[in-house]
Amino acid sequence: MMRHVTIEQGRMEIILAPDAASACCEAAARIAAHVRATPEPVLGLATGRTMEAIYRALVGLHRDEGLSFARCRTFNLDEYHPIAPDDPRSYHAYMRAALFRHVDIAPERTRLPDGAAADPAGECRAYEEAIRAAGGIGLQLLGIGLTGHIGFNEPPSDFASRTRLVELDETTRRQNADLFDNRWQNVPRQALTMGVGTIMEARRLLLVATGAAKARIVRDALEGPVTPMVSASALRLHPACTVVLDPEAAELLDLA
Numbered sequence: 001m002m003r004h005v006t007i008e009q010g011r012m013e014i015i016l017a018p019d020a021a022s023a024c025c026e027a028a029a030r031i032a033a034h035v036r037a038t039p040e041p042v043l044g045l046a047t048g049r050t051m052e053a054i055y056r057a058l059v060g061l062h063r064d065e066g067l068s069f070a071r072c073r074t075f076n077l078d079e080y081h082p083i084a085p086d087d088p089r090s091y092h093a094y095m096r097a098a099l100f101r102h103v104d105i106a107p108e109r110t111r112l113p114d115g116a117a118a119d120p121a122g123e124c125r126a127y128e129e130a131i132r133a134a135g136g137i138g139l140q141l142l143g144i145g146l147t148g149h150i151g152f153n154e155p156p157s158d159f160a161s162r163t164r165l166v167e168l169d170e171t172t173r174r175q176n177a178d179l180f181d182n183r184w185q186n187v188p189r190q191a192l193t194m195g196v197g198t199i200m201e202a203r204r205l206l207l208v209a210t211g212a213a214k215a216r217i218v219r220d221a222l223e224g225p226v227t228p229m230v231s232a233s234a235l236r237l238h239p240a241c242t243v244v245l246d247p248e249a250a251e252l253l254d255l256a
């Protein structure tokens with residue numbers, strides 16, 4: 001049974017799914033509904049292990065139900081720095097493998113920050129400009145890191161922050177070591193990420209968190225203080241944010 005609970009003055013919708021698989025299917029269904037209902041969808045996409053099942057579900061909807069991505073433009077949240085787009089450990093490679101090469105989206109309609117840009121500040125400005133030129137992001141998919149980051153907005157991240165070069169926390173580098181021979185020291189020290197302010201401008205937000213490891217940070221983000229020390233707590237200020245959780249990730253919430 002899917003349980004819908006609404007908190008924060010009716011602004012944030014929290015969906016408690018019966019398990020991780022249905023949490024990811026629910027998220028995919030919402031993305032699919034947005035794509036079908038919108039003439040020129042602009043999707044904000046995320047990476048990480050949680051997203052893999054969501055992209056598998058979207059690929060399934062494309063294959064079995066004809067869900068078309070041809071009209072979409074996509075902007076990913078972040079990319080390591082420095083890393084080349086064709087490096088198999090890059091988020092460019094992750095997105096090609098998880099989604100882009102399985103669906104009908106032209107490569108030029110998909111964009112991630114260029115982790116190999118010679119001028120990172122210029123690349124970040126161009127990224128913001130490209131989002132604006134596309135009409136802004138309609139639906140932004142989000143995961144959450146153990147530091148409370150959305151994108152790679154490590155604490156403290158100003159809620160007004162824009163796309164920029166950031167230093168990654170050791171916690172994050174340890175969390176993401178699997179693509180780097182399980183050696184956290186091999187994980188790049190920096191990344192280019194949309195800012196919290198950039199993310200907050202998306203018209204709808206969809207955060208997905210699964211698994212017991214996320215329980216503490218999910219509680220901090222949803223029920224702790226709204227603070228730049230937990231970037232995801234900013235989502236409670238957004239007018240249209242949905243959070244999808246499995247029972248393990250929701251375990252420490254008062255409402256669960």
Ligand code: GLP
Nearest residue numbers: 048049050051143144145151152
């Ligand atoms: C990376 C991404 C984040 C994502 C996080 C969650 O750090 N930059 O945007 O939220 O991974 O990762 P996972 O789903 O693997 O727990």
